[in-house]
Amino acid sequence: MKNNLSMIPLLLTKNWNLAVKIASSLFRIGKARYLLKRNFGFDHFKNLALVYFKPTGACNLRCKTCGQYGDKGVMNDCAAEENKKILPLETWKKFVDEIAPQKPTIYVWGGEPFLYPDLFPLCKYMVDKGLLISVNTNGTFMEKHAEQIVRDKWGTIFVSLDAFREVNDDLRGKGVYDKVIAGFKAIDREKKKQKAKYPMLGMVTVVSNKNYMDLANLSEASREYNIDLHVYNLGTYTNDNIVATQKQFMKEKLDTDIDCLESYNTGYNLGIDGKKLHVILKDIQEKNFGHTILTVPTLNPEKTHTYYAELETPVRNHCVVPWCQLNVDYNGNVHFCADYPDYIIGNITQQSAKEIYNGERANKFRKALNESEGGMFPGCLRCYQNMLFGRKIKGF
Numbered sequence: 001m002k003n004n005l006s007m008i009p010l011l012l013t014k015n016w017n018l019a020v021k022i023a024s025s026l027f028r029i030g031k032a033r034y035l036l037k038r039n040f041g042f043d044h045f046k047n048l049a050l051v052y053f054k055p056t057g058a059c060n061l062r063c064k065t066c067g068q069y070g071d072k073g074v075m076n077d078c079a080a081e082e083n084k085k086i087l088p089l090e091t092w093k094k095f096v097d098e099i100a101p102q103k104p105t106i107y108v109w110g111g112e113p114f115l116y117p118d119l120f121p122l123c124k125y126m127v128d129k130g131l132l133i134s135v136n137t138n139g140t141f142m143e144k145h146a147e148q149i150v151r152d153k154w155g156t157i158f159v160s161l162d163a164f165r166e167v168n169d170d171l172r173g174k175g176v177y178d179k180v181i182a183g184f185k186a187i188d189r190e191k192k193k194q195k196a197k198y199p200m201l202g203m204v205t206v207v208s209n210k211n212y213m214d215l216a217n218l219s220e221a222s223r224e225y226n227i228d229l230h231v232y233n234l235g236t237y238t239n240d241n242i243v244a245t246q247k248q249f250m251k252e253k254l255d256t257d258i259d260c261l262e263s264y265n266t267g268y269n270l271g272i273d274g275k276k277l278h279v280i281l282k283d284i285q286e287k288n289f290g291h292t293i294l295t296v297p298t299l300n301p302e303k304t305h306t307y308y309a310e311l312e313t314p315v316r317n318h319c320v321v322p323w324c325q326l327n328v329d330y331n332g333n334v335h336f337c338a339d340y341p342d343y344i345i346g347n348i349t350q351q352s353a354k355e356i357y358n359g360e361r362a363n364k365f366r367k368a369l370n371e372s373e374g375g376m377f378p379g380c381l382r383c384y385q386n387m388l389f390g391r392k393i394k395g396f
Contacts (some may be wrong), residue, residue, distance in 0.1 A: 005143050005262050008306055015133070017196070018132070018155055018156070018200060018237070018298065019066065019106065020199075021132040021155070022132065024305075025049045025050055025104065025132070028047065028049035028234040028324060029050060029320065029324050029389055030231040031040065031047075032047060032049070032320040032323045032324040032389075033318065033320050033389075033391060035047075035323065037323060037366070037370045037375070038366075039363045039366045039367040039370060040363045040367070041359075042088035042147045042356055043354075043358060044304055044322075044358055044362070044366075045102065045321060045353070045354040046102065047323060047324050047360055048099060048102040048104050048324065048325070048326060048357065049102075049105065049176035049324045049325065049329065050104055050105050050107065050324065050325045050326075051099055051105075051106055051107070051325070051326045051327075052106045052107045052325070052326070052327040052328065052338050053092070053106055053107065053108045053109070053122075053320070053328055054088065054106065054108075054109055054110060054111065054330055055087070055113060055116035055118075055119065055122065055326065055330055056083065056110050056111045056112070056113065056115050056116040056330050057075055057079065057082050057083055057110065057111040057129065057330050058079065058083045058110065058111045058112065058115040058116075058330070059075075059110060059111045059112040059115070060112055060115065060138070060140060061112070061136070061138050061140070061172055061173050061176065062173065063138075063160075063162075063172045064068075064171050064207050064210070065162075065171060065206060065210070065266065065268050066113065066233075067236070067260070067263040067264055067339055068263070070263070070266070071262045071266055072262060072264075072265065072266055073263055074259055074260050074262075074263045075111075075212065078172050080333070083111075083330070085330060085331040086149070086330045086331070087270055087330065087331065087341035087348075087349070088118075089118040089121055089122055089203055089331055090267050090323045091332065091349060092118075092122050092125075093125055094348075095328065095348045095353060096122075096126055096131075097123060097129075097130060097351040099326075099353050099354055100126075100129045100130070100131060100353065102285050103130070104131070104133065104219025104326075105131070105132045105133075105134065106131050106132065106133045106135050106138065106179050107133075107136065108122075108123065108133060108134065108135045109117060109135075109136040109137075110136075110137075111330070112138055112140075112141070113137055114137060114141035114145070115324055116309040116330075117143070118143070120145075120148055120152060123135070123152060123154060123379075124152045125151060127153050127154070127155075131156055132155040132156075133155050134154075134155055134156040134157070134158060135154055135157050135158070135162070135199075136158045136159075136204070137157060137158070137160070138159070138160050138172070138176070138180075139159035139160065139161065139176075139179065139183045139184075139340070140176060140179045140180065140183070140252055140264075141166075141183075142157070142159070142180070142182075142183025142184070142186060142187060143179070143182045143183045143185075143186040146183070146186035146187045146189070146190045146348045147190050147200060148273065149187060149190070150187065150190040150191055150198065150199070151190075151194065153196070153198045153199075154198060154199040155198060155199055155200065156199050156200040156201075156202055156229075157199045157200075157201055157202065157372050158202040158203070158204050158231070159180055159183070159184070159201070159202070159203050159204065160172075160203075160204050160206070161177070161203050161205060161206055162206060162208075162210075162211045162218075162219065163202070163205070163210075163211040163214040163215070163217070163218050164177070164214055164217040164218045164221055165177040165178070166233055166354060167210070167211050167214040167217075168211075168218075170210075171210055171211065177220075181225065184201060184225045184226065184227060185225075186225075187199070187201060188201075188226045189377070200228045200229065201225070201226070201227040201228050201229070202227060202228060202229035202230065202231060203225070203229070203230045203231070203234050204220065204230075204233055205218065205230070205231070205233065206235050207232060207233065207234050207235050207272070208235055208268035208269070208272075208275070209269065209270060209271045209272050209372045210268060212272055212276075212277050212280065213276070213280075215232070215280050215281070216280055216283065216284060219284045219287070219289060219293075220289075222289055222291070223289050223290060223323070226262070226290070227296065228291050229290050229291055229292050229293075230289070230291055230292070230293050230294070231294045231296060232281060232284075232293070232294065232295045232296070232300075233296050233384060233387075234265045234295065234296065234297060234307055234308075234387070235268070235269060235308075235309070235382070236339060236382050236383060236384050237264055237265075237266070237268065237311055237382045238261055238262075238264045238265045238311060238379065238381070238382060239265060239311050239312075239351075240265065241312065242261070242265075242309045242311060242312060242378060242379055242381060243261050243262050243265055243379070245378040245379070246258060246261050246295065246377060246378045246379030247261075249377060249378050250342065250343065250377070250379075253365065253368045254343055254365065254368055256342055256343045257342070258340065258342040258343075258379075259342060260339065260341060260342055261340055261379045264339070264382075267363065270298065270308075272309075272310075273305075274303075274306070274307070274308060274309070275305065277304055277308075278299075278304040281295060281304075282301075295354055296384070296387050296388055297315060297316060297387040297388075297396075299315065299396055300320070300395065300396060303315065303395070303396045306396075307382075311381060311382060312381065313381075314381055314388075314393055315378070315392075315393055315396045316372060316387055316390030316391060316392060316393060316396075317374035317375055317376050317386075317390055317391055317393055318370060318374065318376065318390055318391040319375060319376045319377075319380055319383075319385070319386050319389070320389050320390070321336050321367070321385050321386075322336045322362065322365055322366045322369060325385070325389075326357060327341065328348060329341060331347075332347040332348045332349045332350075333346075333347050334346045334347060334348060334353075334356050336362075336365060337383070337385065338382040338384070338385055339383065339384060339385075340379065340383070340388070341373070343361075343365060344361070345357075345359060345361040345362040346361065347357055347360070347366065361385075375391075376390070
């Protein structure tokens with residue numbers, strides 16, 4: 001698989017300003033790998049490079065493989081109550097004011113972020129502050145809001161699409177594929193109409209045993225989307241033993257009961273033929289679809305099978321997330337791990353961002369991570385953030 005650094009030259013040719021902002025964040029995240037992993041008595045806030053905003057947990061789809069609303073989704077039994085807890089716009093603005101001097105990249109997701117009633121004023125506020133924002137969406141609302149998205153100069157939009165029409169709609173819902181494509185076309189029309197370079201359009205495909213044999217069909221179809229980037233996420237998976245080990249670890253080390261990891265114990269990794277998948281991805285990467293192809297994580301050919309069949313074998317380690325990133329939920333809770341938000345380090349309605357990031361609970365988490373084997377917890381073995389930013393283990 002090709003190295004993901006291939007993204008940078010393409011971005012430079014498409015949009016210099018955007019490329020510089022992305023490169024700056026990647027550099028600071030990369031630097032965190034090599035800095036001394038200090039815990040207490042240090043201003044970590046000055047190294048903040050990436051902040052995840054989750055303004056709503058609500059979603060209009062029920063995608064089968066989703067960790068929130070899928071087969072084992074953690075929001076399935078509590079969505080109605082949880083979605084009443086969203087923060088008002090003014091609270092988010094105050095938080096933006098606190099982090100803006102650090103110039104972090106902002107990643108807005110959900111749920112489905114378009115269901116947050118003040119999404120557009122929130123995003124515009126961040127853009128006006130000079131922040132690069134990236135919005136992750138299921139794409140079903142893009143066509144309706146294309147004009148404003150382009151006018152407000154969102155930096156990037158990443159749209160989840162798992163396969164070509166029939167397979168994708170089996171996983172995500174009838175008619176979803178065509179809605180997404182209509183959204184891509186609407187954004188493209190508005191960019192031409194407004195003579196705009198923003199937003200960069202990206203597509204994210206999570207690989208599972210339900211779609212991996214259809215990836216080539218999706219890639220061929222993507223020639224017509226006029227997108228800039230296609231990310232193949234090899235998927236977040238776990239098993240009974242990893243879940244049990246992580247539960248025990250979090251209880252003993254951080255006095256925390258966890259629920260979220262179980263939502264990725266789905267079995268959607270089982271039966272994936274690593275050799276076939278590698279050939280499929282290699283063939284996709286060697287063709288010119290008019291946009292950059294990234295794979296997270298990149299793996300040596302013989303290790304693709306290991307990724308899916310041997311979940312307890314690490315492929316990345318030494319997580320850097322707590323030293324450069326932050327996640328904020330719809331209710332104001334702050335945590336480090338995007339997909340595993342069980343350990344709360346504070347709430348933005350009660351403390352400043354800097355107080356939270358440098359606080360005792362945050363440093364206790366850093367210390368526990370720092371002291372763990374390989375610089376990661378037992379449940380981090382296929383965590384998406386660790387796949388993105390962790391240290392590549394020799395041989396993988």
